[in-house]
Amino acid sequence: MSDKIYDIIIVGGGPGGLAAAIYGARSRLATLLIEKGRPGGQAATTEDMENYPGFARGTTGPGLMEAFTEHAKSFGAEIVRDEVVKVDLEGKVVTTKSGNTYRSKTIILAPGAVPRTLNIPGEFALRGKGVSYCATCDADFFEDLDIVVLGNGDAAVEEANYLTKFANSVTIIVIHDEGILDAAPMLQERAFNNPKIKWVWNSTLAEIKGDGLVESVVIKNIKTNELTEMETNGVFIYVGTVPQTDFLKDSGLEMDSRGYIITNEQMETNIDGVYAVGDARVKYLRQVITAAADGAIAAVAAEKYIAEEEGFRKSVLEEERPVAVAFWSPMVQKALEMMPSIENTVGAYGDKVKLVKMDTYRNQRVAKRYGVTKNPTIVFFHKGEVIATLVEDAINEGSIRQVLDKLSK
Amino acid sequence: MIEVHKENFEAEVLQAEGLVLVDFWGPKCEKCLAVMPDVEALAEKYGDKVKFCKLDTSGNRRLAISQKVLGLPVIAFYRNGEKIDELAKDDVTKENIEAKILSLLA
Numbered sequence: 001m002s003d004k005i006y007d008i009i010i011v012g013g014g015p016g017g018l019a020a021a022i023y024g025a026r027s028r029l030a031t032l033l034i035e036k037g038r039p040g041g042q043a044a045t046t047e048d049m050e051n052y053p054g055f056a057r058g059t060t061g062p063g064l065m066e067a068f069t070e071h072a073k074s075f076g077a078e079i080v081r082d083e084v085v086k087v088d089l090e091g092k093v094v095t096t097k098s099g100n101t102y103r104s105k106t107i108i109l110a111p112g113a114v115p116r117t118l119n120i121p122g123e124f125a126l127r128g129k130g131v132s133y134c135a136t137c138d139a140d141f142f143e144d145l146d147i148v149v150l151g152n153g154d155a156a157v158e159e160a161n162y163l164t165k166f167a168n169s170v171t172i173i174v175i176h177d178e179g180i181l182d183a184a185p186m187l188q189e190r191a192f193n194n195p196k197i198k199w200v201w202n203s204t205l206a207e208i209k210g211d212g213l214v215e216s217v218v219i220k221n222i223k224t225n226e227l228t229e230m231e232t233n234g235v236f237i238y239v240g241t242v243p244q245t246d247f248l249k250d251s252g253l254e255m256d257s258r259g260y261i262i263t264n265e266q267m268e269t270n271i272d273g274v275y276a277v278g279d280a281r282v283k284y285l286r287q288v289i290t291a292a293a294d295g296a297i298a299a300v301a302a303e304k305y306i307a308e309e310e311g312f313r314k315s316v317l318e319e320e321r322p323v324a325v326a327f328w329s330p331m332v333q334k335a336l337e338m339m340p341s342i343e344n345t346v347g348a349y350g351d352k353v354k355l356v357k358m359d360t361y362r363n364q365r366v367a368k369r370y371g372v373t374k375n376p377t378i379v380f381f382h383k384g385e386v387i388a389t390l391v392e393d394a395i396n397e398g399s400i401r402q403v404l405d406k407l408s409k
Numbered sequence: 410m411i412e413v414h415k416e417n418f419e420a421e422v423l424q425a426e427g428l429v430l431v432d433f434w435g436p437k438c439e440k441c442l443a444v445m446p447d448v449e450a451l452a453e454k455y456g457d458k459v460k461f462c463k464l465d466t467s468g469n470r471r472l473a474i475s476q477k478v479l480g481l482p483v484i485a486f487y488r489n490g491e492k493i494d495e496l497a498k499d500d501v502t503k504e505n506i507e508a509k510i511l512s513l514l515a
């Protein structure tokens with residue numbers, strides 16, 4: 001294990017992870033990003049990228065992700081190509097497939113998602129032989145050929161439009177009633193007006209057939225259960241995604257039943273100093289722009305966490321003298337009134353006792369850790385240990401002196 | 410690694426003796442580009458026992474389709490002119506390629 005302790009380790013190099021790297025490195029934090037493939041994530045597998053603000057038509061997913069990557073490197077983020085296979089989130093240690101171990105003060109999880117597979121007969125065996133989940137990768141094989149696209153969300157309809165630049169015909173198989181699509185209206189309009197696109201409604205795929213290469217698909221009408229075989233050269237499947245969070249299963253991280261990581265608005269997970277961003281998080285909209293926003297928020301939250309933890313460790317836990325930590329808030333009248341008398345009482349001990357004032361709003365995590373719920377609260381520490389706690393009305397000159405007289409002997 | 414294309418595929422792969430690995434890739438395939446350094450490292454390691462070739466499908470579409478490749482990435486293995494095994498899509502990882510090489514050499 002290297003002795004180096006990073007400020008931030010980011011697991012995953014899609015737009016969320018890269019944005020976190022940009023913000024982290026720009027704040028002069030020692031930032032390491034670990035990505036198993038090339039940086040870019042799913043965004044690098046979609047050719048047409050026309051909804052990232054400031055980047056109009058003509059921008060490509062791979063191009064934009066290349067720019068994100070260069071941007072992160074330019075601020076000094078370290079990018080390592082490896083796969084994280086094990087994490088100790090409490091201890092902030094990650095272990096990679098190649099056997100390296102990295103330590104950090106905070107971890108930002110950005111593992112992303114991958115296309116969901118259907119698991120129908122023929123699908124697995126014919127991958128790379130006509131079954132695809134990536135139009136950018138495989139579109140040009142299908143020049144002048146006939147293909148089907150399964151799905152009707154943004155990805156399905158957008159990629160179907162893209163595929164018509166190559167294919168002779170694209171048949172979109174939609175599970176809904178005629179005319180109903182989940183995709184955004186603009187994408188729908190474009191698809192409905194595209195002469196190369198044909199539609200099959202109320203249907204899904206039951207089987208993909210072919211000897212060596214895809215030759216046909218079996219379409220199942222979900223209303224009549226009728227099966228129809230249709231000749232085709234290729235099948236592109238866009239039926240949602242699944243989060244890549246299997247490696248986090250036993251990490252103590254809180255996830256929903258489908259494996260998406262649960263966070264609050266600061267991207268904090270249930271574990272202190274561990275954040276999650278991007279498509280693997282429970283969220284409303286999974287796009288490059290929201291992943292990037294997540295990354296920025298997580299990096300800033302991580303920076304504040306480090307400052308808070310280090311500040312507390314240095315000024316309280318590692319202090320030789322007894323420390324009286326006064327948790328207060330200028331917003332609470334009672335705390336405001338009591339602070340001068342607390343300062344005077346503790347101040348009377350001169351250099352023998354140290355007073356640290358902590359704003360409970362800006363130091364919520366530390367306050368919570370020591371069970372502070374009322375304002376003001378004084379927690380007395382000596383050599384890193386809690387010696388006594390005084391809350392609200394129990395705080396007066398006599399009670400403070402009682403604790404400090406014993407401690408400062 | 411030897412660059413193969415429609416002009417030399419027959420001679421370099423189909424007429425070759427022993428085990429031949431062909432990395433079917435394309436410039437727009439991110440996964441292919443990601444795994445390329447790994448394949449090159451394996452070529453250094455096993456180059457004396459296996460002939461390593463790469464085929465850019467973007468200029469050789471018909472050739473790729475004739476080899477039953479219609480999607481990327483694919484790592485195909487040939488012996489005495491016949492395709493004997495292959496890895497496709499998510500199965501294309503450094504570990505899987507190395508394991509396949511070792512099992513085919515055994």
